[in-house]
Amino acid sequence: MTIEINKLGFAYPEAGFDLKLDHLVLADRLTAFIGQNGAGKSTLLKLLSGLLDLQEGQVTVDGEDLGQYLAQDRIKKVGYTFQDPNDQIFNATVAKEVAWGLKKLGLPEAAIKDQTDQALKAVGLEGSQEKNPYDLSLSEKKLLTIATVLAIDPEIYLFDEPMMSLDYPSRQRVTRIFKQLEARGRQLIVITHDMDWLASQCERVNVMNHGRLIFSGAVSDLFAQPDLVEKIGVLPPRVYSLSQMLGIDPPFLSLEQAEDR
């Protein structure tokens, strides 16, 4: 799928914030956005999900206007997980939280149960069906929000900081899930602060700063510009800095690259 953004404008005047994107095409299976808090990344994801309405410009999905595209069966088209899972979770049990969207789709009970169980199993929360989500750890809450979109399996997945607060085995698990989604032809748009993850998973990256897109290109080109990296308040991937320290040129972006050497 190709998402094309043209002359997009959105402002929160009371907060003195405006987001402007002249032109951007998102055609990769996995697209990443990075940048400091308040850069406009989450606002952009909310606009793409239809949670916020565009004030100016146009977004198209495979040539169709976003509003048209989302007009029918919206939750089958775009799934969105919040940065803070506490902002998203509202049902009394883990199973009900996952089943909520499936019920909206009007699926039969047996299919709802089946898809709920499968999604919870995929994130490693099988056996937690009857727990109150508020009794889960932060890591588990985050996994629960990922399960809610997996259960519906929309065409486009929007993840706001999916790796945040996850423990090591869960990070590996979610990374595997992402690869499976990509292989199945789903489109993933991810906001991340985790440069190690970014560099190991994405070829290209989009950088937002104060409501503007200031870089869109190869991950290796971004980290080759130390001034830009500093300006946007991130750190190079650890493996990049360490291999640079060892005099390896160009520095590794992932441990896999070190393996292939």
Add this chain to the structure above:
Amino acid sequence: MASRQIALKNLSVQYLGFEDWVLKEITVFAPVGAKIGLVGPSKGGRSTLLNLFAGIIPKIIPAKIKGKVTLGDNDYRDLAPELRKTTGVVLQDSASQLSGLADSVYDELAFALVNRGLDPLTIQDRVAAVASQFDLEDYLEQAPTALSGGQMQRLAIASALALNPQFLLLDDPTSQMDPVGRQHFFSWLKQQKDQTVFIASGEVDDLAEVCDQIWVLEAGRLAASGTPQAVFNQLKDDPLVAKPTSLELAKRLKIKRPDGSYPVTASELKEAAGK
């Protein structure tokens, strides 16, 4: 003072109403003044251990406790009322530990100090010091609830430090910080001396640089304990535990230290590579 030890002897904890023991016969020691990194998967027992040290278990969360925790020659529980005054705690979900009574970040930072009856000038000085330490100066007039996740974590840490605690208990304190915020925090932690710090975190690169000891908890058991060097080398193939990037890179580039172990910090890697 520096030679006193914190000792856990056959420590087991079971939450009331639950069958499983969440900590199982943990025996381990650390000198007072050490920085101890708690590592391992979610539900491994790290938060339980921190909640026990903080007195939240069994006071607020009832639990059955077997075995012993001692500080020097004393049972930890006998010292608890005294220790609580010198212990700073940062919970995993830092928003949940706000006083709920402060209208501004300034008042939140001053909250415990006011409760201790300190004089206004001292309060002002301490608040200014911790606010500057954790980059909160621009937010002092804001409502705590308006902060981002990372700012909230910085506020929780600064509030805990306002009382100059001897013991710091930190449960994943940087999980919501951006990379630069995380780097500032660990640089600050590295400089701290004479404070006993227990920190649960997934940031194993930073823990390897900062901590004197690493304790690894998996399914309630102590899977390993010792220096970062020893522990991460011992667990280098454990799929449940993240390893420092220095070790992972050294493994792939076949760089070892003279004793045959892998480096776990940047400086060890540099030295082992002869750079």
